[in-house]
Amino acid sequence: MTPTAGLGLKSQHYDDAVACDAAGLWFEVHPENYMSAGGPRLAALEAVRARHPLSLHGVGLSLAADANPDRQHLAALKALVDRFEPFVVSEHLAWSTHRGAHQPDLLPFPRSRAALVRIADNIGRTQDALARRVLIENPSLYLPLKGHDLDEVDFLKALVAATGCGLLVDVNNVFVSARNLGYSAEAYVDALPAEAIGEIHLAGHGLDEGGSGLLIDTHGAPVAEPVWALYRRLVRRVGPRPTLIERDDDIPAFQVLMAERDRAASELAALEAVGV
Numbered sequence: 001m002t003p004t005a006g007l008g009l010k011s012q013h014y015d016d017a018v019a020c021d022a023a024g025l026w027f028e029v030h031p032e033n034y035m036s037a038g039g040p041r042l043a044a045l046e047a048v049r050a051r052h053p054l055s056l057h058g059v060g061l062s063l064a065a066d067a068n069p070d071r072q073h074l075a076a077l078k079a080l081v082d083r084f085e086p087f088v089v090s091e092h093l094a095w096s097t098h099r100g101a102h103q104p105d106l107l108p109f110p111r112s113r114a115a116l117v118r119i120a121d122n123i124g125r126t127q128d129a130l131a132r133r134v135l136i137e138n139p140s141l142y143l144p145l146k147g148h149d150l151d152e153v154d155f156l157k158a159l160v161a162a163t164g165c166g167l168l169v170d171v172n173n174v175f176v177s178a179r180n181l182g183y184s185a186e187a188y189v190d191a192l193p194a195e196a197i198g199e200i201h202l203a204g205h206g207l208d209e210g211g212s213g214l215l216i217d218t219h220g221a222p223v224a225e226p227v228w229a230l231y232r233r234l235v236r237r238v239g240p241r242p243t244l245i246e247r248d249d250d251i252p253a254f255q256v257l258m259a260e261r262d263r264a265a266s267e268l269a270a271l272e273a274v275g276v
Contacts, residue, residue, distance in 0.1 A: 016254035110147030140217035194238035220249030
């Protein structure tokens with residue numbers, strides 16, 4: 001089966017996922033939730049993987065940290081990759097660990113040339129350990145940082161050139177960051193290197209309840225119409241890519257998520273029909 005549009009897999013939807021036979025459907029999980037020797041969660045993932053393609057989307061490697069990726073974490077990730085043979089492995093362009101402390105978030109960093117060298121080295125170590133290419137996801141940003149030498153797209157391009165990694169383009173992150181920091185989301189997606197894009201994410205966002213006016217990447221709402229429009233702009237230029245609907249909070253019934261997933265599948269099918 002060729003993966004087209006997929007869903008983030010949630011434990012309450014295991015049975016629905018196994019039973020669903022939608023063409024091109026695939027599922028994505030955070031590998032950190034499955035790094036165990038056994039148990040019902042791994043057994044459920046085995047059952048889903050027997051029916052559908054799978055993607056592993058990491059949240060714990062902390063590639064932008066000022067230290068190498070944790071060897072034990074990499075070994076556990078490699079074991080999952082070998083066991084489930086995902087068609088994509090991805091991670092975030094962010095950090096979450098420092099001097100042994102773990103932060104419960106994916107944190108930003110100044111895009112300096114020194115950071116570029118450090119992160120490229122960490123991506124290289126990860127790809128060597130896994131013996132495969134990894135996709136790197138663009139972050140969602142809320143406030144400007146000092147110390148940038150490169151804009152985000154140029155930084156991503158430089159990582160691709162230095163490591164051979166690919167890109168996971170989170171369109172909602174682009175929209176949220178552009179609105180919060182005051183740049184053009186359209187110019188951002190127009191500048192991305194098409195050949196490097198291996199996956200696309202779509203998710204919902206919300207307005208900061210504290211009254212700051214910031215958009216927050218909540219993953220707790222349906223995909224907003226401006227994000228769908230930005231997605232169409234991207235895929236019409238680069239062509240169809242496996243596309244995921246992410247929902248991590250206020251999770252609705254499986255069929256509600258499938259309706260959003262089917263919308264993405266329809267967008268991709270329309271592109272295929274016209275030969276894009």
